[in-house]
Amino acid sequence: MAGPASESNKGTIDEGIEKGAEKLEPDRIEQVINNVLKNETGARLKVYVDTCVHCGLCSEGCHYYLSHDNDPRFSPAGKVKQTMWEILDKKGKVSPEFIKRASEIASTECNLCRRCAMYCPFGIDIAYIISVVRRICHLLGVTPLYIQDTAHSHSATLNQMWVKDNEWIDTLMWQEEEAQEEMPSLRIPLEKEGAEVFYSVIAPEPKFRAQLIYQTAVIMNVAGIDWTMPATPGWDNSDMCMYTGDLEMMGRLKKEHFETAMRLKAKKIVMGECGHAFRSVYDTGNRWLGWKMPPLPMVHAIEFYYELLRQGKIKIAGKYETPVTFHDPCNIVRGRGLHEMGRYVTEEICNELIEMHPNREHNYCCCAGGGVVNCGPPFKMKRIDGNRVKAEQLFAAKARGAKTIIAPCHNCHSGLEDIVQHYGLNMEIKFLGDIIYETMEKPE
Amino acid sequence: MHGIYNFVSGPLVWVSFILFIGGSLYRLISMAKLANEKDQTVYAYMDFHYAFRSIFHWIIPFGAENMRKHPVMTLVTFAFHISLLGVPLFLCAHIILVKEAYDISWWFLSDSLADAMTLIVIASCVFFAVRRRVLPEVRFLTSPSDFIIIAIVAAPFITGFWTYHQWIGYRIVGILHILSGEIMLVAIPFTRLSHAFFFPFTRGYMGSEFGAVRHAKDW
Amino acid sequence: MFNDTSWDWDIGRRLIADTDEWKDRFEWIEEPYVSPDGEKIAAIIRNEDAEFSVCENGTTWENTFDKIWRLRFCPDNRLTGLVSDMGEWTVAVDGAAWENRYEFMWDPRISPDGMNIAAAAQKGMRCLPVVNDVPWETDFLSMTNLTQGQDGKNVAAVVQTIQVSEGDIFKFQEGCYSLAVDGKVWDRNFVNVWNIGFSQDGTQVAAEVRTSLYDYTIAVNGVPWNETFNSVWKPQFNPEDGSVTAPVRIGGTWTLARNGIPIWDRKFVQLWHHIYSPDGKKLAAIVAPEFGQWTVAVDGKPWHRIFGDLVTDAVFSPDGNRVACIGKTDGAWKIAVDGIAWNESFDMVWQPVFSPDSRHLAAKTEKNGSFAVYVDGQPLKESFGALWNPAFSPDGEKILVRGIGNGADKGKYWRHVISLNDIAS
Numbered sequence A: 001m002a003g004p005a006s007e008s009n010k011g012t013i014d015e016g017i018e019k020g021a022e023k024l025e026p027d028r029i030e031q032v033i034n035n036v037l038k039n040e041t042g043a044r045l046k047v048y049v050d051t052c053v054h055c056g057l058c059s060e061g062c063h064y065y066l067s068h069d070n071d072p073r074f075s076p077a078g079k080v081k082q083t084m085w086e087i088l089d090k091k092g093k094v095s096p097e098f099i100k101r102a103s104e105i106a107s108t109e110c111n112l113c114r115r116c117a118m119y120c121p122f123g124i125d126i127a128y129i130i131s132v133v134r135r136i137c138h139l140l141g142v143t144p145l146y147i148q149d150t151a152h153s154h155s156a157t158l159n160q161m162w163v164k165d166n167e168w169i170d171t172l173m174w175q176e177e178e179a180q181e182e183m184p185s186l187r188i189p190l191e192k193e194g195a196e197v198f199y200s201v202i203a204p205e206p207k208f209r210a211q212l213i214y215q216t217a218v219i220m221n222v223a224g225i226d227w228t229m230p231a232t233p234g235w236d237n238s239d240m241c242m243y244t245g246d247l248e249m250m251g252r253l254k255k256e257h258f259e260t261a262m263r264l265k266a267k268k269i270v271m272g273e274c275g276h277a278f279r280s281v282y283d284t285g286n287r288w289l290g291w292k293m294p295p296l297p298m299v300h301a302i303e304f305y306y307e308l309l310r311q312g313k314i315k316i317a318g319k320y321e322t323p324v325t326f327h328d329p330c331n332i333v334r335g336r337g338l339h340e341m342g343r344y345v346t347e348e349i350c351n352e353l354i355e356m357h358p359n360r361e362h363n364y365c366c367c368a369g370g371g372v373v374n375c376g377p378p379f380k381m382k383r384i385d386g387n388r389v390k391a392e393q394l395f396a397a398k399a400r401g402a403k404t405i406i407a408p409c410h411n412c413h414s415g416l417e418d419i420v421q422h423y424g425l426n427m428e429i430k431f432l433g434d435i436i437y438e439t440m441e442k443p444e
Numbered sequence B: 001m002h003g004i005y006n007f008v009s010g011p012l013v014w015v016s017f018i019l020f021i022g023g024s025l026y027r028l029i030s031m032a033k034l035a036n037e038k039d040q041t042v043y044a045y046m047d048f049h050y051a052f053r054s055i056f057h058w059i060i061p062f063g064a065e066n067m068r069k070h071p072v073m074t075l076v077t078f079a080f081h082i083s084l085l086g087v088p089l090f091l092c093a094h095i096i097l098v099k100e101a102y103d104i105s106w107w108f109l110s111d112s113l114a115d116a117m118t119l120i121v122i123a124s125c126v127f128f129a130v131r132r133r134v135l136p137e138v139r140f141l142t143s144p145s146d147f148i149i150i151a152i153v154a155a156p157f158i159t160g161f162w163t164y165h166q167w168i169g170y171r172i173v174g175i176l177h178i179l180s181g182e183i184m185l186v187a188i189p190f191t192r193l194s195h196a197f198f199f200p201f202t203r204g205y206m207g208s209e210f211g212a213v214r215h216a217k218d219w
Numbered sequence C: 001m002f003n004d005t006s007w008d009w010d011i012g013r014r015l016i017a018d019t020d021e022w023k024d025r026f027e028w029i030e031e032p033y034v035s036p037d038g039e040k041i042a043a044i045i046r047n048e049d050a051e052f053s054v055c056e057n058g059t060t061w062e063n064t065f066d067k068i069w070r071l072r073f074c075p076d077n078r079l080t081g082l083v084s085d086m087g088e089w090t091v092a093v094d095g096a097a098w099e100n101r102y103e104f105m106w107d108p109r110i111s112p113d114g115m116n117i118a119a120a121a122q123k124g125m126r127c128l129p130v131v132n133d134v135p136w137e138t139d140f141l142s143m144t145n146l147t148q149g150q151d152g153k154n155v156a157a158v159v160q161t162i163q164v165s166e167g168d169i170f171k172f173q174e175g176c177y178s179l180a181v182d183g184k185v186w187d188r189n190f191v192n193v194w195n196i197g198f199s200q201d202g203t204q205v206a207a208e209v210r211t212s213l214y215d216y217t218i219a220v221n222g223v224p225w226n227e228t229f230n231s232v233w234k235p236q237f238n239p240e241d242g243s244v245t246a247p248v249r250i251g252g253t254w255t256l257a258r259n260g261i262p263i264w265d266r267k268f269v270q271l272w273h274h275i276y277s278p279d280g281k282k283l284a285a286i287v288a289p290e291f292g293q294w295t296v297a298v299d300g301k302p303w304h305r306i307f308g309d310l311v312t313d314a315v316f317s318p319d320g321n322r323v324a325c326i327g328k329t330d331g332a333w334k335i336a337v338d339g340i341a342w343n344e345s346f347d348m349v350w351q352p353v354f355s356p357d358s359r360h361l362a363a364k365t366e367k368n369g370s371f372a373v374y375v376d377g378q379p380l381k382e383s384f385g386a387l388w389n390p391a392f393s394p395d396g397e398k399i400l401v402r403g404i405g406n407g408a409d410k411g412k413y414w415r416h417v418i419s420l421n422d423i424a425s
């Protein structure tokens, strides 16, 4: 029936899952599950489960399924069958072994990318169902170690990377100084009340990719934007708690982020090129807090660049020569419809855009999103094996001449880097901001 | 036998219709209430325009990407659903029964067309059953109940076809036809056949989320 | 409160400085700040030698620094900033740097009377609070949520007490954080400690804590409430009886609890930022009675007026009988008081201020890039290119407007005292 077990499906050892499950008692599992089912879920889950006609039409929506030679265990409904159906069938009377497997499936075999929702005739939201499974696993304390550690960082520092308050400020000052070598009048205004734009980033930027803050500072200064960044927690818009199922922490993080922008009286929040963070501030986190839409307008970098280019606030000195292809990140394309703006920006700054197929809403996920990359090295091969189709899709674009992949999302970057390397694609991956910075007119 | 016939075609019809309508209303209302208690967001984000936009793309043959990927399945599904609804509602014999009882009638299908459509339903059921056995991704999801549901749906059509053509034992089969039709009606609200009336809500909700909040297509 | 009777309350307009002129004098000038009494305007500047200083009313500080940031006036009109000199950081007050220096300083806090300044400091790999140039004797692995008591003499912070290596999730879950008050750490560790509230006299401290990944509660002086919740928000002490209240989440909805026991019978989709009236008799909070609907509830009873986007900055009048807040619906910012919103919508509004007699309400507003003060829903005549929050005179009869002009007045900073009678007419 099922295809041969692939490398990545032998069951990966993860200390967070293993040790967490050691402490589980069947009674507690049952109690926690039923508590979630009774108090935290309702008509949505019920209708989704009752309405699913087991037709399997969602299968081809999922890159895991396609990449595993149509192994049904990786189909969207197949993953729900192995987790939620079983949980509901057994009314929560499942074993610790089952929970371990459910945690692994939910955390590392689904990117919550919502592509399958466009393939299921009923629009059944598999990602939502899988999130409920993650929530149960979180409450049972069975979550992969790396992402759980990240969730801890979020709770202790209100950012994803254990960045201390002083380190954050120090990084901004350091980037300001660096950038002043290039543009002496450049400023990264800290704590400037009443600025038009509150700029927030994800913690990996100050931690590993401070260059991105530098580039943004140059873009902001050249475009003459009245902007600010906070010198307090709330600067980080990322959110792994959303993905572990620690929704209470997710709410706390989003509250801090929005209230920091509100404290600084900014009119809108512009954020860097990140997808999952956008989902958490635009869709998931605000809802948990009771805000139907983000309390302040949330502008993703793509939309921001789009406005800057349209309004002529930045000008391109010479377009980027290398032919590029554009990877549509799930959370800002299926999550916010920014695909056309992304293409506008790309065409403004690049000579040639070669589309990969499928694209726009139908693009394949990078397989890093949904917190999967944050589950760390134990699951790296799972991501790579689980996204062979991405490599094939990129090979096809490359065959038609594309040399650089534009991926306006941090997770996509990490995911695509692994794919490019493993499958020997030999393509470069860039943010839009990288290319804008490279090609824009800067004052002498 | 006459007694059984009278019972099946009399009180049981009423019972099945009451269960069908009552059950459907019960399911819908209880879900609406549950959603109000537990999923307030469903109401907050439901958007008529975008719900309809999505439903529209999904009730048009080949209106969604996935339908184009599976042309045979799409054709079968549409032919099946159209026939499944069309035959019982517009069958001459059914309309005559209604006319005799209540003196109301409406447009009906020619017998030969109805016959063909009945065959489509039966053939589709066979197709679905085979698909469940043959395609690994469907087989993986299939439980015995899925075959029972196919049988429940196929039964009234097989028996109807039989009765119409007056094959051997058609009187008994005729009773079975009525009975199986009643079973199917009752099964709708209480089995996965409820997808029939949940479809507009699940699709509409996803359409609203994709359209109104996320500014994207979901087809 | 600081003494504002000594301010110049003579009616009239006085030009304090022309900030446009400064732009010609300095190659680098940052956004200006204005003293509460309106007499001073100051901005961080950088001179040709790439040294930082501050220009206050046109005069620069005598001292220069490698870097200055977070320039702010204290409520008592002194000017503070964080400054670095030879790679070492400290606090400067009116240009005079503190004695003690650190590798870095951040998060300065100024007490409401302006007398006490605290800030976070880094020494080696450790952090500590510094209060009025006196560092704590203990330092910590990490420190957040630096908080002052009412008079600023008492200071608390969330501190890390046990080193956890990254990735040691099990140790983290045993609890490695606590709270330190005036240098002394609570006996108990928690998984997390967040926002801190001080009692009126500064002797008691309460904070949001998480005792496991799932159990949230309030700890008062290190002792958690008996009850745990899905989540909690910042606790407050009742200024009257010293009891502690906090928003708590029970089974997916929020209510307000005192000493662990719910006191409001209504449940809310959200409830936060609760505030006491000055006499401690009334409680108000920002609430969402339904998903996506925001308002203010006073003693558990929500206003009828609902805002769709958000409500923020709720404030009690001095007599405790009125509550004002900021609300936003479909992008339009509004001021509301006692459940009724002013007609005008704005692009941005600042927390409204009540007059001492509680009869009037004034707010700084922004629309189409120009700023104006509104009093009781009516605009003052003048509009500005930059504006600071208005202040009422102690007798409540005049209002101080501090702003940089528009048009012909561009760049000119005026201090303007207006009689409320003039506005009414």
Ligand code: SF4
Pocket (backbone or CB within 6 Å): A061, A062, A063, A064, A075, A076, A079, A109, A110, A111, A112, A113, A114, A115, A116, A117, A126, A127, A365
């Ligand atoms: S990874 Fe994406 S397509 Fe696959 S099941 Fe999860 S949400 Fe659906």
Ligand code: SF4
Pocket (backbone or CB within 6 Å): A051, A052, A053, A054, A055, A056, A057, A058, A059, A076, A077, A119, A120, A121, A122, A123, A124, B141
């Ligand atoms: S396509 Fe939809 S109905 Fe069919 S199996 Fe997948 S989730 Fe269920």
